[in-house]
Amino acid sequence: MSKNLGVGASLLRKEDKRHLAGRGEFTSDLDIPGTWEVAFVRSPIAHGKILEIEAPAGFSGHFFTHDDFPDIKPIRSIPETPGFRPSSYHCFAKDKVRFVGEVVAVCVAPTRGEAEDMAQACFVEYEELPAVVDSLQALEPDTVLLHDDWEKNSFIETSLDVGDIDAVSASAPIVIEREFRMNRHSGVPMEGRAVLTYWDHRLDELVVYSSTQFPHQIRAGLAQHLDIQERQMHVIAPDVGGGFGIKNILYPEEIILSALGMKLDHPVRWVEDRREHFVSAIHAREHLHRIKAYADREGRILGVDADVYVDAGAYSHWPNSPFMETGMVMKNIPGPYDFRNYRARSHTVATNKPPIGPYRGVSRPAACFTIERIIDEIAHAVGKEPFEVRMMNMVKKDQMPYRTVTDLLYDGGDYGECVRQTKELIDLEAVRERQKAPEADGRLIGVGFASFTEQTAHGCGEWVTRGVHVIPGFESCTARLMTDGSLHLLVGIQSHGQGLETSLAQVANQELGIDPDRVSVRHGDTSISPFGMGTFASRSMVMAGGAVARACRTIKAKMAEIAAHMLQCKPDQVSFSDGALHGPTGASVTLEQIGHAGYLRQDGLPSGMDPMIEAVETYEPNIATGVFCYSTQAAVVAVTPETGAVEIIDYAVVEDAGTLVNPMIVDGQIHGGVAQGIGTALFEEIPYSDEGQPLATTFADYIMPGAAEVPHIKIGHMCTPTEHTEYGMKGMGEGGAISPPAAIANAIRDALSQTGAELNETPMTPRRVKAAIDAAQSKV
Amino acid sequence: MKKFITINVNGQDVECAVEGRTTLGDFIRNEAKLTGTHLGCEHGVCGACTVLVDGRPMRSCITFAASLDGAHVTTTEKLGQDRIGAVLREAFHEAHGLQCGFCTPGMLVTCRDILARHKNPSEETIRYELSGNICRCTGYMNIVAAVKLAAQRLNSDEVK
Ligand code: FES
Secondary structure (H helix, E strand, O other), X not given: OOOOOOOOOOOOOOOHHHHHOOOOOEHHHOOOOOOXXXXXXXXXXXXXXEEEEEOOOOOOOOEEOXXXXXXXXXXXXXXXXXXXXXXXXXXXXXXXXXXXXXXXXXXXXXXXXXXXXXXXXXXXXXXXXXXXXOHHHHOOOOOOOOOOOOOOOEEEEEEEEEOOHHHHHHHOOEEEEEEEEEOOEOOOOOOOOEEEEEEEOOXXXXXXXXXXXXXXXXXXXXXXXXXXXXXXXEEEOOEOOOOOOOOOOEOHHXXXXXXXXXXXXXXXXXXXXXXXXXXXXXXXXXEEEEEEEEEOOOOOEEEEEEEEEXXXXXXXXXXXXXXXXXXXXXXXXXXXXXOOOEEEEEEEEOOOOOOEOOOOOOOHHHHHHHHHHHHHXXXXXXXXXXXXXXXXXXXXXXXXXXXXXXXXXXXXXXXXXXXXXXXXXXXXXXXXXXXXXXXXXXXEEEEEEEEEEEEEXXXXXXXXXXXXXXXXXXXXXXXXXXXXXXXXXEEOOOOOOOOHHHHHHHHHHHHHOOOHHHEEEEOOEOOOOOOOOOOOOOOHHHHHHHXXXXXXXXXXXXXXXXXXXXXXXXXXXXXEEOOEEEOOOOOEEEHHHHHHHHHOOHHHOOOOOOOOXXXXXXXXXXXXXXXXXXXXXXXXXXXXOOOOEEEEEEEEEEEXXXXXXXXXXXXXHHHHHHHHHHHHHHHOOOOEOOOOOEOOOOOOOOOOOOOOOOOOXXXXXXXXXXXXXXXXXXXXXXXXXXXXXXXXXXXXXXXXXXXXXXXXXXXXXXXXXXXXXXXXXXXX | OEEEEEEEEOOEEEEXXXXXOOEHHHHHHHHOOOOOOOOOOOOOOXXXXXXXXXXXXXXXXXXXXXXXXXXXXXXXXXXXXXXXXXXXHHHHHHOOOOOXXXXXXXXXXXXXXXXXXXXXXXXXXXXXXXXXXXXXXXXXXXXXXXXXXXXXXXHHHHHO
């Protein structure tokens, strides 16, 4: 047996070589002759009318505002959800600015320094309006309106009422009433945004390089907002230095750079600086949940009543509106638990802050925080170990497939077993033992769990029910055998760290027996591959992997026929392995012979067969509601009661993502997700002053978790392959980031159980932890 | 006012007139045309731009080129020609120490410096020493593993 290089192999990554050699190619690395650089003039105030924009004489031809591009359409994302109030997000602010950092004008100069000098010399006069910075205040009747034609500062209000929560509330012996907050923060990829555009005269098209997660959607979006046919738009995402959702919207800056590329006779580039990133790239989360949960004396959840507020910022972006965050959190608060009474009201609020958008986990970190904190409070109320209450309430294996109270369809797995394995991995008994004696350093030890389900790779049907107007329900692949038997996989997906150049080649190996070193995966270029939706929603491996599998199978059938013709056997007698096709008698032909016949010597093909060995296929899993990965994570923390400092001293994850194509890459995704979740839990926050000024605009005020803050992470895998996808894969890219805030909050609660102090707001900074301890002590 | 300077980058003298405000990072990227050195924050925190200046790690984004006339700079591109650097690259590959690759150049330069100073660094030492380099993708687990693996290989080399 030859070594497995296909599904299940921890193959080392093909993409590493260039990055390790310092030869990655990010947008800022491109060296295209004649490129001028761009700097934006951005609003320094949160809310106000633009009275006058003044540029020094001599700036003409280098300085542009809305008036120079009156035909660019404003970004309007209108979900098919009744009652939604659409905003008009003008790429250049028109008449009014609505957040600090909004683009007002743009300067173009030979170097970035000169462009920035110009931007600084411009003068804009504003009439300031009061800033709206708090989601509850925003909804007060006398608060100033952001959008004059709205009757209140709210994109949409929705509600959901299943079962009979009033009956439950009248009789439940245990009532947990809490407010949970997950404050505004962001994905903060290490490479910020960057865009380079120019008109290619030979091809008569606009070339747009952008650090984006979804080039095909960007192409469609740009064509919709600019006066250009889509055939003349060529979007390329070269190497992209992380995205995490933040590069998964169409940005005004992308539209402006494209408009400049069409207008000017030289390439233009914008490379964002870190302050710009903090004030104008999308932010995430900012949830307030007001919850009443009901349970019986055993700790069984009877129902949950939730008021959900999401501070969505000033505008809705393309293609997904901010309602995605709110809609998803309502659906996901019930988590992996089996209860049938649930009521929720949601408010997607407009404030004078940058728009919020997707960030790894999308709404589920907040949903998980809420439900998992509730589970622990129920456990405390009934005097049980939280993990027991967790397992007791979980959807059981024999209930699968299970439709939740919010209509999510859990396709399979053993959720309780996942908790049990996590408990083993974190060694709960040892922690409980350790807690019996005081620590030498005076710190307090605590352990906390948090479980979740993660809807991944959802298809068309699911997105239709969400009301989105661009439906990312499929992926695509062209598989092309070359004349020498090597292979091109041209995929519509985009990879920026997920290792798809490797794992998709493994899928080709699985189907065709071809050495992954003889496979090139080409992605991120709209002129090379068929249409694809891009990397988000933990969909890439399931969707693009499925498309690769299908395209490979289509050419495989043709290759088998060619081989059968050469080997004088039947096509179904041909087997594929080790770069060759084998007949029943032991005779073989190589992939090269097949490729050669397919293109260069068609006389070697069976009679009547068309030349070329190439197929384009699309893929969508056979279940529109997605496949659910699930996981439990556990944290052990040490809290310094005098300072409120929290150190994570142990961390465990058990996850069931079905069949793993490349376990090494999967573990890497979990590590990275957990680290980001730890950032959410303990460090990361973008607060705003009452005037709407951002208070975190550098890495000095926005604390990213470093190597010393992220612990060693222990991982265990369960494997329940799903019948709904190729090979039984489930998506898993976001999961790592979902549990940490809840697991760590529960661990802190456990550490502080003597005082009863609770942390129900992230990030759980030393200040907040100390305040919680002080508040609990003052009650005693 | 521009100043005429010469900086030796990876063994090549790069001569040019720079503005006072030109950073070493911009000098390396724009004048020496070496784009392996990445600018992640441009205010000296994230470490992606770390290079060796006369053998010591420095943040090229907050170091002015004009102050380094005559200095010798080593960037990530050159690490392959150095024993520690070459072993580190291999170890990063084998331990899956990179995902998007944006922080990687600075990580490699910092890790080279760690291994030049510590023969057998503990996990705690590695994590402490890495605290000036932010990675958003890997959660550091496999970067730490890569440094350990590289240390092991360098040590077994010496035994041979
Ligand atoms: S690998 Fe992406 S930031 Fe480190």
